[in-house]
Amino acid sequence: DRPETLALTGGYRRIPVMQIGSDIYADTALILDELDRRFPERSLIPVIDSRRxxxxxxxxxxxxxxxxxxxxxxxxxxxxxxxxxxxxxxxxxxxxxxxxxxxxxxxxxxxxxxxxxxxxxxxxxxxxxxxxxxxxxxxxxxxxxxxxxxxxxxxxxxxxxxxxxxxxxxxxxxxxxxxxxxxxxxIEMGAEDAVEVAMVGESCVRTGEAHGEVMGAGTGGVRVGDVVDVAPSDYGRDATRGTVVRIDADRVVVRRRDDHVGVTTTVHFPRSGYVVRKARIAKL
Missing domain, CATH: 1.20.1050.10 (Glutathione S-transferase Yfyf (Class Pi); Chain A, domain 2)
Structure with a gap:
């Protein structure tokens, strides 16, 4: 188990994950894409004949x-x-x-x-x-x-x-x-340090500014504002539940809160290799 990681990811257990403030990025492919977006002059994406x-x-x-x-x-x-x-x-x-x-x-x-x-x-x-x-x-x-x-x-x-x-x-x-x-x-950081960074950090995705929709088998037409479960489609299928704040052809981003440690994070997943489903929430 990685309990400290789970407090930030909300269920996703695979590594690596990347944290920037309260934004958590899952999956190596998405991590590389985000680093490439933030630091294009130091891109790690392979380039052959001037093409990524x-x-x-x-x-x-x-x-x-x-x-x-x-x-x-x-x-x-x-x-x-x-x-x-x-x-x-x-x-x-x-x-x-x-x-x-x-x-x-x-x-x-x-x-x-x-x-x-x-x-x-x-x-x-x-x-x-x-x-x-x-x-x-x-x-x-x-x-x-x-x-x-x-x-x-x-x-x-x-x-x-x-x-x-x-x-x-x-x-x-x-x-x-x-x-x-x-x-x-x-620099090595402990679990408490990572949680503290998330608590004081501000997400790069602002509530209300994101938009998008995905229609497809098993999704039921997921939109911004829906509560969903996101999980890998191959192995390590523990799902992360959260409210969609962004969804498009490349990624789905959910905001979630871990009440045990009192931290809210915004978790980014790639669309490729992941399943997004509307959460089944029991009604009392």
């Missing part, structure tokens, strides 16, 4: 989710966490490293890393995954999983078999001002 390529980012996220998740060393983690993640992913996660699915995942990871190793051999002079002077989300998605294999799953064979991959991840850490192997960089 969000599809490259989407494809890499799918690949990393499918290949690396089963390699997590569940035998070294609490059983309660194992049971919780099985429920969240809606599938059995084997504990035995000799299980066929674990063996297949390791083989798939090795094959994928071999392809990255070969690609990096021709990525000079910049040394990033895609052409250009700066890293992009392509580097972020791939490097995150190399870090995961090395420092969480303890797969030491990565370091010995793929030196270019390790050198590339090291460069990315250095560019971000992080020590290689560190999980985070910058």
């Amino acid at each position: 390529q969000p599809g490259v980012d989407f494809a890499l996220r799918l690949w990393t989710d499918r290949v690396f998740f089963p390699l997590l060393p569940w035998t070294q983690l609490p059983r309660a966490l194992h049971a919780d993640r099985e429920k969240m992913s809606n599938r059995k996660i084997p504990l035995d490293p000799s299980h066929p699915s674990y063996t297949l995942s390791r083989a798939a990871a090795r094959e994928s890393l071999a392809q990255i190793e070969a690609h990096l051999a021709h990525a000079e002079p910049t040394g990033w995954i895609l052409p250009g002077p700066n890293p992009t989300s392509a580097d972020v998605h791939l490097a995150m999983n190399v870090w995961f294999l090395l420092f969480v799953a303890g797969q030491s064979w990565v370091r010995s078999e793929f030196p270019r991959v390790v050198a590339w991840v090291t460069r990315l850490h250095e560019r971000a001002g992080m020590e290689f192997g560190a999980a985070t960089g910058g």
